[in-house]
Amino acid sequence: MLLTADLGFGVLNPFIEAFTEQYLNVGVAEQNMTGVATGLALEGKIVFTYSIGNFPTLRCLEQIRNDVCYHDANVKIVCIGGGFCYGPLGISHHATEDLAIMRALPGMRVMAPGDLAETRLITRIAYETSGPCYLRLGRGGEAQIHQDALNLSLGQGISLFPEGEVALLSTGGILGNAVGARERLEAWGVKASLHSIPFLKPLDRSLIEMLSQTVRLMATIEEHSIIGGLGGAVAEALAEMPGPKPPLLRIGLREGFSCEVGDQEYLRKIYGLSTDSIAQRVYKAISKKNPEAKIYGVSN
Amino acid sequence: MDTRKLALKIRRHAILMTNQGKSSHVASILSMADIVAVLYGHILRKRPDEPRWPERDRFILSKGHAGAGVYAALAETGYFPVDWLPRHCAQGSKLCGHVSHIGIPGVELSTGSLGHGLSVGAGMAYAGKLDNKNYRVFVLMSDGECDEGSNWEAILFAAHHRLANLVAVVDYNKIQSLGPVEEILGLEPFAAKWQSFGWQVKEIDGHDHDQLMASLDIRSEPGSPPTCVIAHTIKGKGVSFMEKSVLWHYRSPQGEEFQAALAELEDVIFA
Numbered sequence: 400m401l402l403t404a405d406l407g408f409g410v411l412n413p414f415i416e417a418f419t420e421q422y423l424n425v426g427v428a429e430q431n432m433t434g435v436a437t438g439l440a441l442e443g444k445i446v447f448t449y450s451i452g453n454f455p456t457l458r459c460l461e462q463i464r465n466d467v468c469y470h471d472a473n474v475k476i477v478c479i480g481g482g483f484c485y486g487p488l489g490i491s492h493h494a495t496e497d498l499a500i501m502r503a504l505p506g507m508r509v510m511a512p513g514d515l516a517e518t519r520l521i522t523r524i525a526y527e528t529s530g531p532c533y534l535r536l537g538r539g540g541e542a543q544i545h546q547d548a549l550n551l552s553l554g555q556g557i558s559l560f561p562e563g564e565v566a567l568l569s570t571g572g573i574l575g576n577a578v579g580a581r582e583r584l585e586a587w588g589v590k591a592s593l594h595s596i597p598f599l600k601p602l603d604r605s606l607i608e609m610l611s612q613t614v615r616l617m618a619t620i621e622e623h624s625i626i627g628g629l630g631g632a633v634a635e636a637l638a639e640m641p642g643p644k645p646p647l648l649r650i651g652l653r654e655g656f657s658c659e660v661g662d663q664e665y666l667r668k669i670y671g672l673s674t675d676s677i678a679q680r681v682y683k684a685i686s687k688k689n690p691e692a693k694i695y696g697v698s699n
Numbered sequence: 700m701d702t703r704k705l706a707l708k709i710r711r712h713a714i715l716m717t718n719q720g721k722s723s724h725v726a727s728i729l730s731m732a733d734i735v736a737v738l739y740g741h742i743l744r745k746r747p748d749e750p751r752w753p754e755r756d757r758f759i760l761s762k763g764h765a766g767a768g769v770y771a772a773l774a775e776t777g778y779f780p781v782d783w784l785p786r787h788c789a790q791g792s793k794l795c796g797h798v799s800h801i802g803i804p805g806v807e808l809s810t811g812s813l814g815h816g817l818s819v820g821a822g823m824a825y826a827g828k829l830d831n832k833n834y835r836v837f838v839l840m841s842d843g844e845c846d847e848g849s850n851w852e853a854i855l856f857a858a859h860h861r862l863a864n865l866v867a868v869v870d871y872n873k874i875q876s877l878g879p880v881e882e883i884l885g886l887e888p889f890a891a892k893w894q895s896f897g898w899q900v901k902e903i904d905g906h907d908h909d910q911l912m913a914s915l916d917i918r919s920e921p922g923s924p925p926t927c928v929i930a931h932t933i934k935g936k937g938v939s940f941m942e943k944s945v946l947w948h949y950r951s952p953q954g955e956e957f958q959a960a961l962a963e964l965e966d967v968i969f970a
Contacts, residue, residue, distance in 0.1 A: 420829065423825070425856060426852075426855065426856070426859075428852035428855070428856065430814075430818065430848075430849040430852055431818045431821070431849060431852035431853050431855075431856050433818070434815055434817075434818020434819045434821070434822060434849070434853065435818050435819070435821050435822035435825065435853075435856065436822060437818075437819045437822055438818070438819040438820060438821060438822020438823040438824070438825070438826065439822040439823075439825060439826045440822075441807075441808075441819070441822070441823060442822070442823055442826035442827070442830075443826070444826060461812055461815075462815060462818070462849075465809070465810075465811070465812055465815060466808075466815055466818075466819055469809055470800070470808070470809065
């Protein structure tokens with residue numbers, strides 16, 4: 400079933416028309432939506448709850464924790480508008496801590512696909528995986544990154560460019576900028592591998608372990624706080640791995656709220672998440688490791 | 700089953716369990732003991748040897764702090780051995796202070812934070828309506844719990860969707876955590892509030908078993924509104940020095956108070 404808290408103008412119509420009885424608009428009431436979803440799930444339904452930004456998560460966090468997670472209820476929480484998708488609408492609509500908060504909940508799988516191809520596969524995986532899942536989506540306007548057919552299973556990362564002295568790990572809709580940053584780094588003489596990490600939990604630890612043994616620098620890229628999201632998850636994984644490991648550069652949002660007004664790409668630029676900023680930060684970090692390296696097009 | 704005897708057993712267990720567990724909320728259990736006894740002893744369709752029987756009526760204790768009363772009712776009606784009860788709140792026990800379903804047959808929903816049960820119950824009722832099932836969903840709430848806004852979201856929802864199979868019972872004992880309900884956040888006119896939200900409302904004496912049986916045995920026609928039973932009760936009912944007292948929301952009966960409470964409950968004679 401699909402439950403919405405009175406959002407999704409236009410986009411839910413195909414579902415409503417095809418599955419009228421499986422659609423329920425609960426009104427502007429996320430706490431009740433999540434409780435009702437739990438009740439439906441405990442009666443055997445597979446339930447998706449839908450809203451935008453922080454509304455399906457933070458507004459009803461305790462219902463997610465106590466009702467959904469403690470009962471291992473088959474509820475999938477869908478957030479439309481992760482990160483700065485709703486940039487000009489202000490901080491109420493910036494979902495920039497959701498991954499960290501959802502990751503901390505016992506039993507919750509956390510998924511942030513990088514483009515529509517990943518979204519299609521991950522929605523199917525969430526549907527087929529019994530128990531709580533969180534899907535953090537963009538707004539559907541993201542660049543199509545994957546041109547070839549994808550195979551994906553729960554917890555698996557996707558290596559788009561497997562080889563490189565630097566490993567770029569990206570989660571969610573910022574993937575397009577990560578692709579651009581990798582190209583720029585290559586032009587500057589730095590070969591970087593690129594991996595989309597659509598599952599923050601369970602995390603692809605074997606991929607991270609493998610990369611940690613072969614690269615000089617790992618960089619995580621996310622439109623989210625550097626606390627507790629992809630950067631946090633990779634830092635935790637690396638810290639627990641034995642042996643020497645490369646330094647980790649967490650590219651994301653530092654402490655604070657965005658008081659700037661602007662669209663998604665504008666805010667990404669302000670907060671160092673544009674293609675250029677990502678490339679420059681990685682380049683600087685790798686150059687510090689290698690002072691002999693010549694810096695191209697990077698201002699200090 | 701004699702529901703009055705079951706209520707007395709629940710009250711005795713409540714005193715023993717909160718004594719041994721050194722736990723709070725004994726007065727909250729005593730106030731709802733008759734409601735729980737009539738539900739488990741007479742109203743609920745159930746199979747204690749098959750707790751997940753699909754046709755069972757669902758019962759949710761939304762005032763989860765009174766969980767010991769439900770554990771006692773479940774044990775006394777055959778869901779698990781009565782000798783589990785003295786382990787309430789003991790180290791390593793499954794019977795925690797706020798009702799939990801993990802490892803406890805018959806508990807439909809774990810609660811403890813107030814304002815959760817009615818939404819989940821509404822979801823169960825909606826599923827039952829959708830699937831043309833005959834089960835009913837009973838949610839027992841506290842009065843103080845009605846301060847939580849989430850309940851009013853659920854009250855709107857259940858009425859809008861005409862969840863005829865949903866029954867909310869409010870244990871209206873007039874005392875919440877720090878004092879009288881009317882002083883802290885008044886609910887009156889309480890019945891009128893539910894009615895204005897589209898529920899059918901019954902007001903009864905929540906200690907009168909005849910009234911409880913008559914009002915809780917609800918089988919509304921599909922399409923009817925949900926039902927709210929406002930059960931007027933006395934906090935701490937059955938133990939004179941615990942009645943109408945905020946103190947016994949917190950205090951655990953120990954020593955002479957424990958003996959005195961048990962003695963009062965021993966003296967109950969049924970007509």
